[in-house]
Amino acid sequence: MDSGTLHPASSKLADDLSHHLKPLARGGSLEVLTQLREALWFEEVEWVSPRSSQCRVSLHSFLMRQAQARLEFSGPRVCLRISPGLSLAEAVHHWRWTSLSLPGDVLIAAHAAATGQEPPADSVSLGAPELDGFFSETELAQTHLHLGAAIPFERLWTHLMAGIASQDLLPGDLKGTAGFVDTREFLCWLVTAALARLSLGSFLFHLEQGQAQDLGSFLPGLAKRTRPPQVFLGAMSALSQGKDPVSFAEARRLLRTLQGQPPERLQGDPLEVLEQRDPLFEWLGLAPTLPETRLIARSFRYLRTSPADKGFASLFWQYLRIRNLTYRHLVLAPGTGGLDWFSTHFRNISPLRKGMDERTRVCSALEMDSRGARLASLEVRTSPSAHWGDIRNLAREVKAAPFRREEPVARALVLHFIKETHTSRPDKLPNADPRQRAHGCRFGSYFHAREQEVLAIETVLRRHPRLLQVLRGMDVCHLELAVPTWVFVPLLQRVRQASARVAESSGGGLRALGLTLHAGEEFRRLSEGLRHIHEPVEFQLLQRGDRLGHALALGTKPRAWCRDNAVVPQPKEEHLDDLLWELDRVAHDDWLTPRGRARYVKEQATRLGAEIYGGSTALVDLRQARKLRGDAYFLATVGYPFMRSHELAKQWGPPGELAVRYLSDFAVYTRGRQPELVTVHPTDAAMLERTQQFLRSTLAALEITIEANPTSNMLIGEVALEHHPIFSLQPLPGKARKGVSSIAVALGSDDPVTLATSLPDEFAYLYFELLRAGVSRQEAQSWLRRVAEGGMRARFTHQPTGPGPRAP
Ligand SMILES: [Zn+2]
Known part of the structure; x- marks a missing residue:
C-alpha cells in the first residue's frame, strides 16, 4: 500500500x-x-x-496478528480471547464463521509462533472457562452422528498426507475438484502437497540441527536422494509458482522414495497409530498436538525470523493454500443451504479418508465428543452393508474401539437407509420412475436393494443375538424429498420385529431396536414438512421412546413462513398428498379446520386428483389410496416390489386400483411430478399453527424426542442459530406458550467435519446464543442441562435391565 x-x-x-x-x-x-x-x-x-x-x-504477520486477537493459550487448552470490546459470547459467535472458512489449527499454530510457545491443542475449547463447571458435571449423550463424517479435519488431513504415497487413490475416486481444473489436477496437487510437507519438515529439522541455511540451498541436497533429481526440483518449483504440477504418479513415486517403506503394521490405539504413520512423527514425536500443528507453528516461526527466505515462504503458502482449499472442499460454506449442496460436500469425504478403518473413526468420534466434556453415551450411524458379516464386524468395532478414559462410554450403532434420487443402475432411471424392467413400479429396485440390507441385519441378529447390545437403532436419512415415507414402512417394521423377537428371547436383558427418522428437515411447503413428521406416526412406525431427526418444520413459525413463501412450486402429487393428509386429520378431529378452508381444500384435491389420474375420482378413494401405500400388508399382497399382477388389488376396490396406478402407471407418475405453483391461501397460517399444536401434543404423548443439530440446520436449513426451533420446542423458563406442549430434545452434531463442529461445540454455540439474546447465565445453563438430560433419556445405547449383559 x-x-x-x-x-x-x-x-x-x-x-x-x-x-x-x-x-x-x-x-x-x-x-x-x-x-x-x-x-x-x-x-x-x-x-x-x-x-x-x-x-x-506480510501474510504471516497478518495471520499471527489475527490469531493473537482471537485466541489465548491457557494451560493445556486453547481458548477464545475476550477483550473490553468483545464478550466471550460475541467471540464464540465470530469463531463460528471463522471456523467455516479456515481450519482452527492454522490459527493455533500462528498464535504459538507469535508468542514463542508450543501449541497446546489442535482445537479450540469454545466454552472454556465459562462452561467448565457445566461440562465437568453434566453427562452428555451424542444422539446424532454420521460415522462417515466423524473425523476432525486435522486428523483427516494427517491421514491423507501420511497415506497418499501408499494408497492407490486415483483421479476418478475424487468426487469434486476443490476449485482446481479437474480431479486429476486436484490429485496432482494433493500428492505434491505431501511432498512439500515432507520437504518443509526435513528442512526445518536440519535447520534445528544447524545443517541447513535456507530452503533454496537445502532442496538440491534432498533432491539427490531421488532419481532423477530434476523431477523433484521441478515438482517443488511448480508448487511454488502454483501451476503445471507434475503428474500424480511421478509425485507419488518421489514421495515413496523420500518417505521410505511405510512402517510395519503398528499396534495399539488407532489414533496414536495414525500419528505414528505420519512421516513427520519421526522428527516431532508424540505430543498433545498432531505433528501437523507443530510443523505449521515452526514454519510460522521461521517465516518471522527469516523473512528473506522467499523460497520457503512461497512453498509453505502454496502448501497451506492446497490444505485450505481441501478444507473448503469438505466444509459446507455459509449461504449454500439445502440438502443437495450438503450431499456434494458429504460425498467429498470418503475418497480422502480412503484406507481409514471403522475402528479409527469410532475412536475419533469418542475423542472428539469428549474434548473437555463428560461423554457418557455415543451413537454412530452409517448405512448397512448387504453382507451380514460386515454388519457384525462393524458392531464389534463400535463395541471394542479403545478409548483413553477411565469412565466407560456406552456405545451404539444405528444403521440408516439412504434416500437417493438415483442409484447406479444400468437403465439410469430415477428411483421414482415406475418403468423399472424387473419391477414395474416406483422405487421397486431401490426397495429391493434395501430388502437385501434388511436380510443382512436379520441374519446378524439371528446368529449373534447379543449384538443387539450394540446394534441399537434404525434411521432413514439423506435427501429427504427423494424417497417418500411409505417405501420404508415394510422394511423398518421387519427389522424392528426381528429385533423384538431377539429381545423377547433374551429374558428382558435386551431391548428392541429404536427408530429415528430424518424428517421435516427439508420441505418445499411447510405442510409437506409437517406431513413428513406425522407420517411415521400415521403409518405406525414410531413407538414410545423413538426419535425424529431435525423436525425443523415443527418449530418453523407459520406466519413468517407464509409471508416468505407466498408462491412455491411443488410436484402436483405431493401437493395432493398434503391436502389428502389434511382432510384425513380433520376427519379424525385432530384439529378444527379454519373457517373458509374446507371447500378450498376439497376443490383443490378434487382438481389435482382428476389431473393426475386422468378423470374424476372420489376424494374418499384418493384418501384411502394414500393410506394403502403406507400399509405393509397391502404392499405385500400386491407383490411389491414386483408389480406383475394388478388383479390382487381389486379386493380393496377403487382405492386399491388407485394405489396400484400410483405405484406402477407411468402416465400417473409423469403427471404427478409436474410442478404446481402453489399460492399461500389466507387460511394457511391458521391451519399450520393448529397442525403444529396437534403434532406437538401427539409427539409429546408418545414421548418422542427431537434430535436437534443446530449448526447443521444453520448451514443446511438456513435457520439462524438465534431462531432455532430448539428454543421453541424446549422453551426457556417463562417462555412456554399456553396450551402448546414442549417436546424433549436431544443434541447431536450430525456431520462434524462437514459442519466444523462437535457435540461440546454445539452445546457451547447454543449457550452463548442464549447469552447474546439476553438470557441470564443461570437460566441458560439450566436450559442446557435440560437438553443434556433429554439426550441421556432418549439415548439408544444399551442400559442393562434384568440379568447383566454378557459380551457377544
Ligand atoms: Zn443427520
Missing part, C-alpha cells in the same frame, strides 16, 4: 475478495465491506522504511 493506494497485486486480491463476499453480504454495502477489509488488513502495518510512504503487510 502506498499512501492509501493498493499495490496492483493486493488490488487484485481485494477485488477477488469483494467478488467472493458480495453474494454473502445479502445486499450489504460494498463500502462497508471495503472498510472492514482495510481495517483487518492494515490494522498494524509495517512501513518499509522509516521515511517511506509505502507499507507492507
